[in-house]
Amino acid sequence: MESHALIPRWRDHLAHGRRRSAHTVRAYVATAERLIAFLQDHRGGAVDAAMLASVEAADLRAFLALRRGDGIGNASAARELSAVRGFLAFVAGEGGAPPRLKGPRVKKGIPRPVSPDEAVALAEDVAGQAREPWIGARDWAVLMLLYGAGLRIGEAMALTGAVLPLGETLSVTGKRGKTRIVPLLPQVRTAIDEYLALSPHMASKDQPLFRGRRGGPLSPALVRRAVQGARGRLGLSERTTPHALRHSFATHLLGRGADLRALQELLGHASLSSTQIYTAVDAAHLMDVYRNAHPRA
Template structure:
């Protein structure tokens, strides 16, 4: 397909990749994917417009051309997410080229990507959540690190926290109280209850931790005493997941979904769960749960004043 692109277009495509490599530090795999996406786009335009795409032709792309390309991608069965990624690469290239060549890129840049729903991590069954925590406890041979890992995972699941919120706890939060005041997205504060099992797990970690957990420093520490990284927590969960044969969707964030689902399954009030999770809308909370529709509606009807 690249044979349909003029030498000048191939040259500027190469120059764009060099630009991304030098200024943005893009990985080689990423650059290769971008190159394929833009090459495929220009090859389609060459066939669509009946001739190789030179720089002047690229500068004259119209809204109708973009619609034809999107329609072609749909007919080929390309997933909406992949089309959105390709369009993003095309826009980046056209934006850079328009600044270099001085043409109006509005027709390309105003093209909207197809909508797609980002998949949410699937919640764990109650038994699987317990087994995961047990498996986490044997992932490290150093006792205090094993206790730390169990404490982190138990707090994420038992309080429904985002990983950034859990790792944002400080020495001042230990021992954990019966409820925590959490500052979430957008600086919005909420109060979440702390289960006894989470308090006990943190107590065991604090007793074993070799570092001085001062009030204004992170509660959960790395092996050298610095703050614990989200990547390390994700790795611990991944190893435990593989040991148990759980799906790849079993991540630290999936524990938050599990918290919401298990509360709702137990008859929890949907709006109360919304508050515990710190969601702005009830629809977001519903998306986080995996109970069947009948159970959801029964719980909602029971909780809603008009359903009584």
Template sequence: MSVGVSPAARTAMALWISHLRAIDGAASHTLTAYSSDVAGFLAFLHRHRGESLGLAQLAGLGQSDMRAWMAHERNRGLSGRSLARALSAVKNFIRWLAAREGFDATHVLSAKAPKYQRKLPRPLSVEAAAEVLEQVEVQAQEPWIAARDSAVMTLMYGCGLRVSEALALKGSDAPLPEVLRIRGKGDKERLVPVLPAARKAVADYLRLCPFPMSRYEPLFRGARGGPLNPRLVAKSMERARLGLGLPATATPHALRHSFATHLLAEGGDLRAIQELLGHASLATTQVYTAVDQARLMQVYQAAHPRA
């Protein structure tokens, strides 16, 4: 952080990060990103104002300061999406600091994020998802590793789990129950139904796994018995994608997108899908309605080509 930022401001930022970790249960990568965004904001203010930046200066921030910072970020090539994330971090910090120090943060909190075109998720088709699971099951040389990769990806597609959530499962979670308790982002818990196919895939993996399964150790193991690295899941998916000729968007996370999109296409309730995915906001889940509409339009245009 810039040397022009006062010790009091540094301490406040450290306390804010501790608050996010302890009270809000923010994930480590979120804390890293927020810390970097706010540190960059404070460093800019020091240069922009030409004075040491303390709590009094933070309490006196105005609209011109916010506009100058956002213009600086855009001029150095920051995308609208990234700037919106940085602004969210800055607002979170200033809101917390204002409540703690008792000042009015209206000028900061009223700053509007730039508009940007939100990228739609890129799910696989139902057929492609099935082909991926079949391909993963046969492409590894060792049968237990093939069964492991198949189990991980079946959980992601069949239950809508994130890679991190699947790899966080412990030996105590096996054999998988009909309903699994998942601890997701922000340390939030949700209940996820487990399809028979997913339970069978995990049971097949456990039957072949050469390592003893302690209830406190990771369910999914690497080749030497340690926790399975998510990069190996990505590599397995990449081999399947190349073997099937699928686009680069066919990533492990695309299986989670496919879970949500296929449920919606079959008449699934949006609120229920939100709960299954563990989204904090329904707005996050609503992006899948746009995906479904886009696919419907593609089918319509293929069936009714223009003359």
């Protein structure tokens, strides 16, 4: 079967056969298209099911090397490899298996904030493992909210339908009942809107915004377990937790010139001393850049 016919079947398999989220379907289909384009150049000639069945570990290493050249990090490379394996297994059917290739690992060391690349890969992986599309959309929305707005997981779980319709800002109640206003990125608003469009549960003003499978409040423990599984699949540090996404939000804002007082307000810290921890984290990151880039470092 020619590659132009395989892609629609792969998309249908993911969306209906595996009931993957819309985000995962888009990501996995894009990976399959990149692999086919690579093989057309790498192997020469048209790519069909027979050629895909003959793909070897060396071909996948070359593909990942090309993607590395595009600038993707370890987490995205691991995600790409997972998608490739799934596509090749789908094409091979029950009678075959994709070549075995060890995925990239993140070096262990001093804890560092989750990079934007890793945050998105983590959220995509968690969403992709969901049993139903609306649950995948929910998990994607939750993790994007933690990373994109700096919420604590408990704050996200405490949101109700009263925050709807979403605007450019969100009112959040944090520790000691303190309320703060945080900006909502368009991508975060879109993620929440897509979840609500798929959710079978009504988003009434007195009910939790994020619901479990049976309609009750979503448990933070479920989110933590999902993140734990994803970080293992992606080779991320054990320090990669839902709360680490909040830390990354703060560190990345500080690195782009955010004022400490403004950051204190966004995070809902009672004192500036709680916020100042991020200056040390950012300094550590700057030292990494210095050591890697300076000719005399």
